[in-house]
Amino acid sequence: MADASSQSDRDCPALAVRRLRLRLEAEGRAGLTAVPRAPETPLACEADAETREYPAGSAAGSEVASREARAAEAARTLKEEFAEATADEDTRDLPVAARKDAPTVRVKGPGLFDEQSPDLEDGASPEEALQRIADEVATCTRCPELADSRTQTVPGQGNPRADLMFIGEAPGADEDKQGIAFIGRAGQLLTKMIEAIGMTREEVFIGNIIKCRPPGNRNPAPEEEANCAPYLARQIEVIRPKVIVALGGVAAKYLLQTSDGITRLRGRFYPYMGAQLMPTFHPAYVLRNYTKDTRQAVYDDLLAAKAALAE
Secondary structure, three states, X not given: OOOHHHHHHHHHHHHHHHHHHHHHHHOOOOOOOOOOOOOOOOOOOOOOHHHHHOOOOOHHHHHHHHHHHHHHHHHHHHOOOOOOOOOOOOXXXXXXXXXXXXXXXXXXXXXXXXXXXXXXOXXXXXXXXHHHHHHHHHOOOOOHHXXXXXXXXXOOEEOXXXXXXXXXXXXXXXXXXXXXXXXXXXXXXXXXXXXXOOOOHHHOEEEEOOOOOOHHHOOOOHHHHHHHHHHHHHHHHHHOOOEEEEEOHHXXXXXXXXXXXXXXXXXXXXXXXXXXXXXEOOHHHHHHOOOHHHHHHHHHHHHHHHHHOOO
């Protein structure tokens, strides 16, 4: 049986790379072109190791310490999931966009971000605009079956100025009860996925194509997607994210208006409403197909999405 020390050594390279990346980000992300290779002798994986580079009590040190603590916790709770599903040692020192198996980050295409969102034209803040949309969603009856069967609507939540946005297909039973997107088992895994790339749910915006739970958790019907599409489009216009992650085949196919499956779509960026859209597997799919390859694929997609934020 491996002792605690050997287990720590196995966990350490991924955390060491993450600590170095976060330190560079905390210094302004200036000049970052590659993630340094972890040293041959593993670093000690204390949660406060990163703060030794900063004066005691400095804002940068506090921020990095907080992020490092979250990353360390994510690594412990994910075990063999995303924190350890890093690239091979031969490519770990390359930037994500330079890895031969990584998707190409495309330049933004023309989109709706060239003009101000109508929801902001009266001087409303993004917070106020999103609340207006949520209020409209709460009284929506465009889909009679959904309006009759729902407990409450789930408009989505998060940072109104998020650079990164996650879009799934529809709320589930837990979301229907609480009115919060991705709060059940799949949502808990999504939280770990976000933390594994050094971010938090509070930094991103999370929502769905449709805002009401379909009975029996069935897939949204085409007319339901069409009825709810204006709400989602308005949210995207208000938030103006740099990157959108489409969670699962239903969301990806609808947003991209394609019949291609998620396995074919994932791992690449597509222009979408002025942002870059990265399709990846839905957390619920990951839970059902809990293999190293599946976790690796999602981890790579999210790393690429985070790297694109700096473009």
